[in-house]
Amino acid sequence: MANQNDAxxxxxxxxxxxxxxxxxxxxxxxxxxxxxxxxxxxxxxxxYISSAGLRVILRVKKSHPDxxxxxxxxxxxxxxxxxxxxEMMTVEKAYRVVSVEGCEEIGRGANGTIxxxxxxxxxxxxNNADALADIKHEREVARLALILGIPTAxxxxxxxxxxxxxxxxxxxxxxxxxxxxxxxxxxxxWCVEEYVNMLKKIHSTVVPEGKLPDMKETVLDWATFMQDYxxxxxxxxxxSLVNEVPHDNHMIHGDYHTxxxxxxxxxxxxxxMDTLAVGHPIxxxxxxxxxxxxxxxxxxxxxxxxxxxxxxxxxAFWKKSLAAYLGTDNxxxxxEVENKARIIGYTRxxxxxxxxxxxxxPEGKKEIEYWKSELLDLLSKTDTLLFSRNxxxxxxxxxxxxxxxxxxxxxxxxxGCPAKAxxxxxxxxxxxxxNIANYAYAPEKGKASVKVEINENPRCVVITFMDGGKPFDxxxxxxxxxxxxxxxxxxxxxxxxxxxxxxxxxxxEYKDGKNILKIEKNI
Amino acid sequence: xxxxxxxxxxxxxxxxDGTDTPAEIIEKVKQAGVELFSVTxxxxxxxGAIIKSLLKAGDPAFITGIEFSCKDSEGQYHILGxxxxxxxxxxxxxxxxxxxxxxxxxxxxLDYLKKEFGFSFSETDEKSLFALDNPGKPHxxxxxxxxxxxxxxQTAIQKYINGFHSKSEYVRPEEAIKGILDSGxxxxxxxxxxxxGDDIILGEDLEKRVKKLISFGLLGVEAFYSGFTDKMIKETxxxxxxxxxxxTAGSDYHGKNKMIPIGDTNLLGTGEIPDGLAxxxxxxxx
Numbered sequence: 001m002a003n004q005n006d007a008x009x010x011x012x013x014x015x016x017x018x019x020x021x022x023x024x025x026x027x028x029x030x031x032x033x034x035x036x037x038x039x040x041x042x043x044x045x046x047x048y049i050s051s052a053g054l055r056v057i058l059r060v061k062k063s064h065p066d067x068x069x070x071x072x073x074x075x076x077x078x079x080x081x082x083x084x085x086x087e088m089m090t091v092e093k094a095y096r097v098v099s100v101e102g103c104e105e106i107g108r109g110a111n112g113t114i115x116x117x118x119x120x121x122x123x124x125x126x127n128n129a130d131a132l133a134d135i136k137h138e139r140e141v142a143r144l145a146l147i148l149g150i151p152t153a154x155x156x157x158x159x160x161x162x163x164x165x166x167x168x169x170x171x172x173x174x175x176x177x178x179x180x181x182x183x184x185x186x187x188x189x190w191c192v193e194e195y196v197n198m199l200k201k202i203h204s205t206v207v208p209e210g211k212l213p214d215m216k217e218t219v220l221d222w223a224t225f226m227q228d229y230x231x232x233x234x235x236x237x238x239x240s241l242v243n244e245v246p247h248d249n250h251m252i253h254g255d256y257h258t259x260x261x262x263x264x265x266x267x268x269x270x271x272x273m274d275t276l277a278v279g280h281p282i283x284x285x286x287x288x289x290x291x292x293x294x295x296x297x298x299x300x301x302x303x304x305x306x307x308x309x310x311x312x313x314x315x316a317f318w319k320k321s322l323a324a325y326l327g328t329d330n331x332x333x334x335x336e337v338e339n340k341a342r343i344i345g346y347t348r349x350x351x352x353x354x355x356x357x358x359x360x361x362p363e364g365k366k367e368i369e370y371w372k373s374e375l376l377d378l379l380s381k382t383d384t385l386l387f388s389r390n391x392x393x394x395x396x397x398x399x400x401x402x403x404x405x406x407x408x409x410x411x412x413x414x415x416g417c418p419a420k421a422x423x424x425x426x427x428x429x430x431x432x433x434x435n436i437a438n439y440a441y442a443p444e445k446g447k448a449s450v451k452v453e454i455n456e457n458p459r460c461v462v463i464t465f466m467d468g469g470k471p472f473d474x475x476x477x478x479x480x481x482x483x484x485x486x487x488x489x490x491x492x493x494x495x496x497x498x499x500x501x502x503x504x505x506x507x508x509e510y511k512d513g514k515n516i517l518k519i520e521k522n523i
Numbered sequence: 524x525x526x527x528x529x530x531x532x533x534x535x536x537x538x539x540d541g542t543d544t545p546a547e548i549i550e551k552v553k554q555a556g557v558e559l560f561s562v563t564x565x566x567x568x569x570x571g572a573i574i575k576s577l578l579k580a581g582d583p584a585f586i587t588g589i590e591f592s593c594k595d596s597e598g599q600y601h602i603l604g605x606x607x608x609x610x611x612x613x614x615x616x617x618x619x620x621x622x623x624x625x626x627x628x629x630x631x632x633l634d635y636l637k638k639e640f641g642f643s644f645s646e647t648d649e650k651s652l653f654a655l656d657n658p659g660k661p662h663x664x665x666x667x668x669x670x671x672x673x674x675x676x677q678t679a680i681q682k683y684i685n686g687f688h689s690k691s692e693y694v695r696p697e698e699a700i701k702g703i704l705d706s707g708x709x710x711x712x713x714x715x716x717x718x719x720g721d722d723i724i725l726g727e728d729l730e731k732r733v734k735k736l737i738s739f740g741l742l743g744v745e746a747f748y749s750g751f752t753d754k755m756i757k758e759t760x761x762x763x764x765x766x767x768x769x770x771t772a773g774s775d776y777h778g779k780n781k782m783i784p785i786g787d788t789n790l791l792g793t794g795e796i797p798d799g800l801a802x803x804x805x806x807x808x809x
Contacts, residue, residue, distance in 0.1 A: 183675050185779065300721040304681060311721070315750065316782035331791055339753070370723055377754040 440469025533773020607708025770799030
């Protein structure tokens with residue numbers, strides 16, 4: 001019997017049943033005489049326990065409330081669990097020991113490394129000492145994600161790997177998107193599509209309040225840390241930009257790169273869930289920017305080591321994914337959102353480099369100076385970190401029409417909108433946008449915005465057009481008399497008439513100097 | 524003057540380490556909506572002549588190009604040359620010298636693969652490598668994949684070919700610049716911020732480099748480049764203005780060998796272009 005961190009450890013072995021329970025109790029109580037500190041019952045050699053044995057434990061617990069049971073084998077654990085003992089006291093299982101020597105490393109993240117231990121199973125080995133708490137956390141969030149509809153793998157066992165712990169997952173014939181990208185470049189477009197589909201799915205998942213940490217808090221910490229390293233104005237601006245990002249209860253993965261997406265048979269699975277959080281998608285984009293570009297910006301070899309593909313591939317993957325995520329090919333808009341992501345991305349990289357390498361090492365100095373100069377440039381020209389995936393701001397002119405329509409259609413396709421409704425919505429959108437382009441600002445120029453929302457119960461599409469031009473209510477226009485013959489018919493007015501006919505609702509309001517026209521269509 | 528909306532003056536064909544033939548690249552340039560282009564194979568000028576012979580009326584505007592890999596005691600530089608007379612002896616001399624260096628490097632590289640890993644290729648295949656205008660790592664890697672020595676090109680390069688290091692000979696930057704100038708061309712520093720490809724050189728270091736090359740006769744900088752951030756563009760444009768240099772825009776397209784699309788230069792296709800680029804276009808249009 002030994003002391004460990006002031007706790008008294010008592011080892012139990014063999015069987016405890018009606019035959020020997022009294023004797024065991026006497027021995028245990030004897031050895032605990034005068035002990036007021038915590039007590040640990042080490043059950044590594046205990047093979048069997050009956051109800052008589054359980055009563056012994058209960059009496060130990062009564063005389064020594066701070067009781068922990070450790071190294072319990074699976075059979076004994078089942079009994080303790082069945083009888084509710086695991087709820088009454090801390091019971092730790094004895095962990096199966098697994099070696100990863102010679103195993104293929106299939107992933108590496110901030111908190112651990114994933115190895116394939118056999119054809120069907122992988123183990124994620126955690127880096128840190130307090131791994132059991134992390135494993136428990138990851139398992140809980142993975143379960144939460146699964147319940148909320150995100151396809152993921154959940155660990156089914158915790159094992160001991162050397163000095164640390166690992167969690168075991170079943171992952172059959174799976175290969176990561178990084179592996180696909182580096183070995184089968186012809187699958188590039190497919191990877192982008194699936195990667196973005198999953199990203200949209202994550203970001204449209206609402207998480208019950210309090211279930212996941214808020215990413216904004218973390219980013220605020222980074223921004224606060226930066227105050228000592230940036231000119232005062234820039235520091236303040238950074239902090240206020242982050243502060244102005246509203247609380248968002250949608251899920252973000254937090255480490256969404258191509259090693260954390262696995263193709264298993266025909267199913268795409270999201271893994272490495274320990275960074276799961278809630279927050280505005282800009283925080284996710286920042287972390288993606290770093291994974292594909294930021295981390296390797298000064299040393300292109302880094303991404304090859306980490307992802308297996310080269311810097312240009314990573315950059316192209318990021319750009320294409322961002323374009324698909326935003327539903328636009330407009331380079332200016334893509335760069336605008338990318339720049340917002342880079343502000344947070346660089347903040348994180350600078351902080352990381354200061355903490356890991358320090359301001360004085362040549363390597364640290366070089367990258368910190370570079371990221372800082374980029375960050376200052378970005379801060380000087382950015383007024384908000386917010387962006388909206390479903391809102392497009394565009395010049396109110398005829399030339400913008402095809403972009404407006406393809407933007408709307410992409411959102412309709414994502415929502416699985418039926419072909420007929422899609423066509424009707426496109427016709428209506430065209431009529432309205434052309435009206436704005438022709439009349440809102442004429443003869444001056446101006447901007448318009450288009451926002452697409454998909455609502456449930458009843459499922460419908462709502463598209464909002466906004467412009468700052470002359471007040472004009474198209475719904476007021478009297479309907480043309482369509483009973484008249486072609487010669488007698490008026491030329492105008494047909495567009496808005498068709499819109500009203502084909503949509504389920506058309507609403508106009510003039511507010512804060514803006515024309516706001518909403519069309520609604522049930523789908 | 525109406526300037527071309529989309530410009531890409533930096534791409535590689537299969538003559539060097541790209542994968543598209545000159546004919547394929549013309550098609551892709553058209554698809555990408557690029558109105559002015561050049562091909563800039565490493566140390567090789569053959570692609571330009573082929574493209575000229577294939578262009579038809581109404582096709583995008585084309586100028587001859589090249590990218591020399593240069594080195595001196597202070598570092599490595601990629602020097603682009605534009606609108607030179609491809610029949611001029613000066614540029615052909617530099618190209619031939621560069622080609623000679625590459626061939627001797629290829630020989631050493633093949634010896635290394637044979638000695639270290641036992642990888643050897645048939646005589647015909649080796650001959651085909653030496654017959655290339657610009658044999659480099661990707662060509663050897665493709666051959667290794669063909670023989671099954673490596674599962675894919677990436678692995679071949681990373682695991683095997685990159686193990687080979689030798690003191691290779693390079694064309695010096697002043698030689699390249701002189702060769703381009705003497706044959707009537709415009710020497711331009713490629714991706715100035717990235718040095719030879721993946722460094723980041725900014726501020727005083729960048730200015731020092733550019734000043735030295737100007738003393739050799741450099742006339743322009745590639746301020747618009749696929750991997751550049753807004754700030755890198757700004758800084759390069761400031762240098763161009765300060766030293767009165769031409770400005771160019773290029774993607775560094777390599778076909779399937781690098782994931783860079785044609786026309787990806789960070790010069791937005793709005794038709795608005797900076798002075799240095801306008802001057803360059805005026806110069807080559809004369």
